[in-house]
Structure formats: structure tokens, C-alpha cells
Amino acid sequence: MAQATDTKSTETTRRDFLMLATGAAGVVGLGAVVVPLVSQLAPDAQTVAAGAPIDLDLAPIAEGQAIKLFWRGKLIFVRHRTKKEIDEARAVNVATLPDPQTDEARVKAGHEQFLVVYGNCTHLGCVPLGNSPGDPKGDFDGWFCPCHGSHYDSSGRIRKGPAPLNLPVPPYAFSADTKIRIG
Amino acid sequence: MSGHSSYVPKTGFERWLDARLPIVRLMHDSAVSYPVPRNLNYFWTFGGILMFMLVAQIVTGIILAMHYTAHSTMAFNSVEHIMRDVNYGWLLRYLHANGASMFFVAVYVHMFRGLYYGSYKAPREVLWILGVVILLLMMATAFMGYVLPWGQMSFWGATVITSLFSALPIVGETIVTFLWGGFSVDNPTLNRFFSLHYLLPFMIFGVVILHVWALHHVGQNNPTGVEVKNVQKDTVPFTPYATVKDVFAMVCFIGLFSYFVFYQPNFLGHADNYIPANPAVTPAHIVPEWYFLPFYAILRAIPDKLGGVIAMGAAIVVLAFLPWLDSSKVRSMSYRPIARQFFWAFVVVCIGLGYLGAMPAEGGYVIASQIFTALYFGYFVALFVIGLFERPKPLPSSIADSVLGALQGGSGARMAAATAAEPNAKG
Structure with a gap:
């Protein structure tokens, strides 16, 4: 029969069993070790805890001014827009924008004058200029990123340059007429 | 290329060590007796x-x-x-x-x-x-x-x-x-x-x-x-x-x-x-440090974010494929009249990209970066194409000939014999 001609036994041996059992234990063990090794790279508990909501009083921001603040370590712009800036942002044909979004969707109804956006360029993370009075505001009365030349409009939407997306709007809500809670 | 080891342990300790860990032999063979081309x-x-x-x-x-x-x-x-x-x-x-x-x-x-x-x-x-x-x-x-x-x-x-x-x-x-x-x-x-x-x-x-x-x-x-x-x-x-x-x-x-x-x-x-x-x-x-400027220029030349990142990565990774992109069997550009000119153009392109990487990303600089980026990658295409039709200059029959070929006659032959014997004398 087959066994008579085969030089190797086809029977399952203890070595085969050990090979499979050890291999399986090794794979599971490796997986169990990889999880903590990778997971430690993620934001730690302290950093996440720093993401608690913050309150901000908008009353001191005069029309035409903008301020910077940090939430969760990320820079946020709050801008008190002029009538002209709001009108410009709303006159645009949304379909022609690189990242189509209406100005209405980016501000809270009844508080159109306040624009709250993250302050890092969506290209490679530089801080666009346009908050201080002397800053260049780009071709669209918003912000201009000096690193790679992205222009944002008065709604924080990308209009020109390498950045792919609009400045994102962080989660926030009005707790009073001139008070917001970010987070 | 390395032949038999020419290491001879001189002291008793070296012989003892050589039989157990031939580390001195390794050093001798790779940094003393190791043969290097004479025309480097x-x-x-x-x-x-x-x-x-x-x-x-x-x-x-x-x-x-x-x-x-x-x-x-x-x-x-x-x-x-x-x-x-x-x-x-x-x-x-x-x-x-x-x-x-x-x-x-x-x-x-x-x-x-x-x-x-x-x-x-x-x-x-x-x-x-x-x-x-x-x-x-x-x-x-x-x-x-x-x-x-x-x-x-x-x-x-x-x-x-x-x-x-x-x-x-x-x-x-x-x-x-x-x-x-x-x-x-x-x-x-x-x-x-x-x-x-x-x-x-x-x-x-x-x-x-x-x-x-x-x-x-x-x-x-x-x-x-x-x-x-x-x-x-x-x-x-x-x-x-x-x-x-x-x-x-x-x-x-x-x-x-x-x-x-x-x-x-x-x-x-x-x-x-x-x-x-x-x-x-x-x-x-x-701007990044000067040694990253050419790659930075390539990044900024592409008007798309992902495209720019891919082009920058490709500018380095393409080098790893060079052995298969260059279709010529002749190694040295000294014997490749057409490819040699492209090589020097490539050097100029790399320096040009370095200059453009330091300049602001606007107007003519962006257009120039785009042209130079195309030329950078074009070099690798050119090496493939040139190798198909280029007629290389005749190669010397050996390294020794290339060094001593200019010295015709008796003195040259004598010198060749003398220097060829030298490795033995010194080794």
C-alpha cells in the first residue's frame, strides 16, 4: 500500500501538533503585543481630557477683528465679520468652489457676523495670515497662507492654491447672544 | 572579487584568536589586502x-x-x-x-x-x-x-x-x-x-x-x-x-x-x-534645510496635495529602480556620448530645483518648478530610451590598459610590470 512505498509517514505526529499549536500561540501573542505598541502612539488620556469644552465671550471682539485661541491644542480663529465680508461670502456661486459649501452652513443662523474656524491651513498645517489689521488677507478678503500660497475667503473657504478643503468649523454652540461654548 | 584570505597570524595570541573568532582576519581581508581598482x-x-x-x-x-x-x-x-x-x-x-x-x-x-x-x-x-x-x-x-x-x-x-x-x-x-x-x-x-x-x-x-x-x-x-x-x-x-x-x-x-x-x-x-x-x-x-530643497520644490510644483506628496516620494523611490530603468550595458558615462550630456543636464536640474525650493511658491517660480520636475523624471525616461540607440565609445580592454595605455613603448611596459608586481611586494 501507500505506506509501503512512502519514505515519509503521512500520519500526524506529535511534532506536527506542536508546530501548529506553537504557531497559533505565536500569532495570537504577536497580535496581543502589537496592540499596545501601536496604541501608545495615539493621543494620551491627558491630551484627550484637555479637549473639554471651553467658553468664550465674543463681546470684546470688535467688528472687523479676529482672535486666536487654542482648543485641544489646535488653533481656532474667531472672526467678527463686517457686512461687506458677509455679503462677499454669500454672493459667490457655491458650485464654482473647490470645496462647495454655503456660507450659511458655516455659521450659526442669527449670528452671521461671527465665523469660527480651525486656524491651520488644510494643505500642510501652517497658520494663514489675515487676523491682524496689517496682514495680507489674500484675494478674497479672508486669509492667505504664506507657506504655499493658499487663499481663503471671508467664510474660510478655499478659493485658490494647493489646499484641498475649507478651514473646518469646530463643534460649537451659542450659549448666549455673544457667548459660545467650543467642544 | 576577494580571493583567498592572505592573512597570516603573526603572534601566538593572534593564532589562538583566529581559530576562535577570525575578526582580525576579517578586518585584514576587508581593509588591508582587499583589492581595489587601480584607477579610482x-x-x-x-x-x-x-x-x-x-x-x-x-x-x-x-x-x-x-x-x-x-x-x-x-x-x-x-x-x-x-x-x-x-x-x-x-x-x-x-x-x-x-x-x-x-x-x-x-x-x-x-x-x-x-x-x-x-x-x-x-x-x-x-x-x-x-x-x-x-x-x-x-x-x-x-x-x-x-x-x-x-x-x-x-x-x-x-x-x-x-x-x-x-x-x-x-x-x-x-x-x-x-x-x-x-x-x-x-x-x-x-x-x-x-x-x-x-x-x-x-x-x-x-x-x-x-x-x-x-x-x-x-x-x-x-x-x-x-x-x-x-x-x-x-x-x-x-x-x-x-x-x-x-x-x-x-x-x-x-x-x-x-x-x-x-x-x-x-x-x-x-x-x-x-x-x-x-x-x-x-x-x-x-523653507526646509538646504538638502531637502529640491524635493520641496517638487512637492510644491504639483498643484494637488496628494499629487505633490506622491511626486516628492517618487523622486526618491525612482532611484531604487534605476538599475532597471537604464537600458545601456555600458556603465561609465565617459563612454556614453549622449547619456553624458543628459547626466550633466540632470545635475543642473537638481541644483535648479534646489534654488526653486528656496524661492516663494508663486508666479514664475511655480512654472519653473513644474518644468524642472518634469525634467527630473525625464532623465530616468531618457536613460531608458538613449540606451536603445546610443553607440558607446570603445571601452578599454582592461583597467590596466586604461591606465597604462597612454604610456606607449618600453617605459610603459616596464612601468606596468613594476606596478603590477607591487601588490605582491607590499602585500
């Missing part, structure tokens, strides 16, 4: 210079780490502490900072040498690819090292370069968060960059050992690109010939290095990096 020029000394620079960076780096504090609130001041308070701290830091630049000067010369003389062609493909791996590790190390002083350029350089990964679809943002250890570049980022900046040089060292191993297995290329046919006639022993030449070139190179360290220590850096990191303000004109 000074461009072949940059491997030794690079080895010196790697060791110099590791030594100065380990010492700096003894005085440096990897914390976002203390890093900048600890670097100033090194500059002002630590004995010779200014010297060690300037050696390390300028050493990185000199390392890249040497590696770029070394690479252009390989490109000109076809050192990437069979049987040296693996040797060449290991070199590309070393280049990538060097770039990662240099980038993370530049972040450590935690000045404005450190911070914004780190932000821009890590943000490159956000261009990847779907996983991009997650990868960036995991790189940062937070929602922006901050203390966790600084800490892990310090850890990796300390680790990577030793990984470079490991790959360098493989690089040298591969080199000593296939033997060195030479300016003619003709393989060694007769070890007696075509080669000389590493010591003293290559040793003294390497050391002489190294001393000259250290002269250049010293000029920067002692007379222009901040010439290659940016003044903005002496301003502490401020996450609310980006410097008006941010």
Missing part, C-alpha cells in the same frame, strides 16, 4: 568620508543628548544652555548641526558619482538599493533632529512634513494623529522624535554594514566601468593605496567642515529657528 579617482573617497561623518554625528549626538531636555517647555532653553553653559557645548552643537549638512554634501557627491559611473548596474543593484535605503533613513533622521531645538522652523517644519501624510485618502488624518500623539505637534511629538532621532543612526549603521558587505562581495566599480579581469594587473591592495587616499580626502573634507563650524556656523541654518516655537504664528517664509 577622488570621487571614490566619499564612502570613507561618509563613514567618518556617520561616526562623528553619533559621537557628538550622544554627547548632546546628555545635556538636552526633550520637553516642549524646556527644549529651546536646554539648547541655549548647551550653547552658553556647557563646556565646549557650542562646538559640539555646531559640529552636529553643520555635520548634518556636510553628511548630505558627501552623500550627494557619492550618489552623483554612482550615477555618472553607472555604479548601480549589475551586479551592484542591491548595493545601490541599500544606498537608497540609507538615504531615506538619513532624511528621516535629519528631519527629526531639526525638530529638537523647538524653534519656529523646528515646529513648523514638523507640522508641514507630518501633515504630508494627511494627503493619504481615508487613513491620512488618523496616521497624522498617531504621529503627533495629539491633535497638533506638541510635547508628545517632540518626545517621540527625540527617541527616533537617537535610534535611526544606529539603523543607518546597520544598513551601512550591509552596504559595505555588498560592496566587498561584488567589488568596486571604477571610472571605466570595466570589471576587474586580472587582480594582479588591475588592482592594488586597499592598504596603503586606498587608505592613504581616503584619509587625505577626509582631511581635506574636514577642512571644509571646519570652515563652516568655526567661521559660518549658522550660514546653513535659519535665523527663525532662534525664535522659540509658537503654535499661533507661522514664519512668513518657511
Whole structure:
């Protein structure tokens, strides 16, 4: 029969069993070790805890001014827009924008004058200029990123340059007429 | 290429050790009796210079780490502490900072040498690819090292370069968060960059050992690109010939290095990096260190975020495929009349990209960057096409002929015999 001609036994041996059992234990063990090794790279508990909501009083921001603040370590712009800036942002044909979004969707109804956006360029993370009075505001009365030349409009939407997306709007809500809670 | 070992243990201890761990034999065979082509020029000394620079960076780096504090609130001041308070701290830091630049000067010369003389062609493909791996590790190390002083350029350089990964679809943002250890570049980022900046040089060292191993297995290329046919006639022993030449070139190179360290220590850096990191303000004109400028220009030339990142990565990775992109069997550009002109055009393109990378990304500079980026990649296409029809100049029949061929008649023959006999006499 087959066994008579085969030089190797086809029977399952203890070595085969050990090979499979050890291999399986090794794979599971490796997986169990990889999880903590990778997971430690993620934001730690302290950093996440720093993401608690913050309150901000908008009353001191005069029309035409903008301020910077940090939430969760990320820079946020709050801008008190002029009538002209709001009108410009709303006159645009949304379909022609690189990242189509209406100005209405980016501000809270009844508080159109306040624009709250993250302050890092969506290209490679530089801080666009346009908050201080002397800053260049780009071709669209918003912000201009000096690193790679992205222009944002008065709604924080990308209009020109390498950045792919609009400045994102962080989660926030009005707790009073001139008070917001970010987070 | 290396033949039988010519090592003869001289003392009883050496014989005892050789039977147990033949380490002296290994050193003797690879750095004393190892045969090197007799026609190597000074461009072949940059491997030794690079080895010196790697060791110099590791030594100065380990010492700096003894005085440096990897914390976002203390890093900048600890670097100033090194500059002002630590004995010779200014010297060690300037050696390390300028050493990185000199390392890249040497590696770029070394690479252009390989490109000109076809050192990437069979049987040296693996040797060449290991070199590309070393280049990538060097770039990662240099980038993370530049972040450590935690000045404005450190911070914004780190932000821009890590943000490159956000261009990847779907996983991009997650990868960036995991790189940062937070929602922006901050203390966790600084800490892990310090850890990796300390680790990577030793990984470079490991790959360098493989690089040298591969080199000593296939033997060195030479300016003619003709393989060694007769070890007696075509080669000389590493010591003293290559040793003294390497050391002489190294001393000259250290002269250049010293000029920067002692007379222009901040010439290659940016003044903005002496301003502490401020996450609310980006410097008006941010540029990477000079050795990244050509790649930075390629990144900015592509008007699409993901496209720019891919082009920049491809500019380096394409080098690894060069052994199969160049269709010519002739190694040395000295014998390739058409490809040689393209090589020099490529050198000009690389320097041009470096210039454009330092300029603002607007108007004519962007258009020029786009043209030069096309030319950069065009070189690799050109090498494939040229090899199909180019008629190379006749190659010398051997390395010895290429050196001694000019000396016709009796004196030449006598000299050939004399020098060919020399390895035996000295070895």
C-alpha cells in the first residue's frame, strides 16, 4: 500500500501538533503585543481630557477683528465679520468652489457676523495670515497662507492654491447672544 | 572579487584568536589586502568620508543628548544652555548641526558619482538599493533632529512634513494623529522624535554594514566601468593605496567642515529657528534645510496635495529602480556620448530645483518648478530610451590598459610590470 512505498509517514505526529499549536500561540501573542505598541502612539488620556469644552465671550471682539485661541491644542480663529465680508461670502456661486459649501452652513443662523474656524491651513498645517489689521488677507478678503500660497475667503473657504478643503468649523454652540461654548 | 584570505597570524595570541573568532582576519581581508581598482579617482573617497561623518554625528549626538531636555517647555532653553553653559557645548552643537549638512554634501557627491559611473548596474543593484535605503533613513533622521531645538522652523517644519501624510485618502488624518500623539505637534511629538532621532543612526549603521558587505562581495566599480579581469594587473591592495587616499580626502573634507563650524556656523541654518516655537504664528517664509530643497520644490510644483506628496516620494523611490530603468550595458558615462550630456543636464536640474525650493511658491517660480520636475523624471525616461540607440565609445580592454595605455613603448611596459608586481611586494 501507500505506506509501503512512502519514505515519509503521512500520519500526524506529535511534532506536527506542536508546530501548529506553537504557531497559533505565536500569532495570537504577536497580535496581543502589537496592540499596545501601536496604541501608545495615539493621543494620551491627558491630551484627550484637555479637549473639554471651553467658553468664550465674543463681546470684546470688535467688528472687523479676529482672535486666536487654542482648543485641544489646535488653533481656532474667531472672526467678527463686517457686512461687506458677509455679503462677499454669500454672493459667490457655491458650485464654482473647490470645496462647495454655503456660507450659511458655516455659521450659526442669527449670528452671521461671527465665523469660527480651525486656524491651520488644510494643505500642510501652517497658520494663514489675515487676523491682524496689517496682514495680507489674500484675494478674497479672508486669509492667505504664506507657506504655499493658499487663499481663503471671508467664510474660510478655499478659493485658490494647493489646499484641498475649507478651514473646518469646530463643534460649537451659542450659549448666549455673544457667548459660545467650543467642544 | 576577494580571493583567498592572505592573512597570516603573526603572534601566538593572534593564532589562538583566529581559530576562535577570525575578526582580525576579517578586518585584514576587508581593509588591508582587499583589492581595489587601480584607477579610482577622488570621487571614490566619499564612502570613507561618509563613514567618518556617520561616526562623528553619533559621537557628538550622544554627547548632546546628555545635556538636552526633550520637553516642549524646556527644549529651546536646554539648547541655549548647551550653547552658553556647557563646556565646549557650542562646538559640539555646531559640529552636529553643520555635520548634518556636510553628511548630505558627501552623500550627494557619492550618489552623483554612482550615477555618472553607472555604479548601480549589475551586479551592484542591491548595493545601490541599500544606498537608497540609507538615504531615506538619513532624511528621516535629519528631519527629526531639526525638530529638537523647538524653534519656529523646528515646529513648523514638523507640522508641514507630518501633515504630508494627511494627503493619504481615508487613513491620512488618523496616521497624522498617531504621529503627533495629539491633535497638533506638541510635547508628545517632540518626545517621540527625540527617541527616533537617537535610534535611526544606529539603523543607518546597520544598513551601512550591509552596504559595505555588498560592496566587498561584488567589488568596486571604477571610472571605466570595466570589471576587474586580472587582480594582479588591475588592482592594488586597499592598504596603503586606498587608505592613504581616503584619509587625505577626509582631511581635506574636514577642512571644509571646519570652515563652516568655526567661521559660518549658522550660514546653513535659519535665523527663525532662534525664535522659540509658537503654535499661533507661522514664519512668513518657511523653507526646509538646504538638502531637502529640491524635493520641496517638487512637492510644491504639483498643484494637488496628494499629487505633490506622491511626486516628492517618487523622486526618491525612482532611484531604487534605476538599475532597471537604464537600458545601456555600458556603465561609465565617459563612454556614453549622449547619456553624458543628459547626466550633466540632470545635475543642473537638481541644483535648479534646489534654488526653486528656496524661492516663494508663486508666479514664475511655480512654472519653473513644474518644468524642472518634469525634467527630473525625464532623465530616468531618457536613460531608458538613449540606451536603445546610443553607440558607446570603445571601452578599454582592461583597467590596466586604461591606465597604462597612454604610456606607449618600453617605459610603459616596464612601468606596468613594476606596478603590477607591487601588490605582491607590499602585500
